[in-house]
Amino acid sequence: MPKDNSPAFKDCVCFNIRKTARVITQLYEKVLHPSGVRATQFTILAILNFAGPISVSNFAKKMDIDRTTLTRNLKVLEAEKKVKVDKGNDQRIKLVSLTENGKASFLIAVPLWIKAQEKVVSSFGKGRWIKTLDELQELSNIGQTR
Numbered sequence: 001m002p003k004d005n006s007p008a009f010k011d012c013v014c015f016n017i018r019k020t021a022r023v024i025t026q027l028y029e030k031v032l033h034p035s036g037v038r039a040t041q042f043t044i045l046a047i048l049n050f051a052g053p054i055s056v057s058n059f060a061k062k063m064d065i066d067r068t069t070l071t072r073n074l075k076v077l078e079a080e081k082k083v084k085v086d087k088g089n090d091q092r093i094k095l096v097s098l099t100e101n102g103k104a105s106f107l108i109a110v111p112l113w114i115k116a117q118e119k120v121v122s123s124f125g126k127g128r129w130i131k132t133l134d135e136l137q138e139l140s141n142i143g144q145t146r
Helices: 011-034 040-052 056-063 066-077 099-124 124-144
Strands: 083-087 094-098
Touching: 011 040, 011 099, 040 056, 040 066, 040 083, 040 094, 040 099, 056 066, 056 094, 066 083, 094 099, 099 124
Parallel strands: none
Antiparallel strands: 083 094
């Protein structure tokens, strides 16, 4: 097992991406706080706002997370009356949609999200961010070849 200061630990792809994700998520959480929408909830509300009603399975694929994690997050939003989960035409399929309350919460959060996004992109550099997006997609592709 490598020590904390060993190159193997410091260079760990998983550790560094998760650490960065936590720090950036905390920044978005702080900026989004006045809206009452968490950073993870914002993404769900945004997808529903633009995708419309979507099955839980397709939603999980779109977010690249497992269904149980998505379902757990949806339950919180459902309790807050921001999303609605209904049975589809096929009783085995559950459809998720944004409620009026969810749409209102999303619209309140958007300008705050823009503020957080602009802070990160302007500090990091737009060109670097665009390149980083490409690099993250490549890393994601590697992870999907399991």
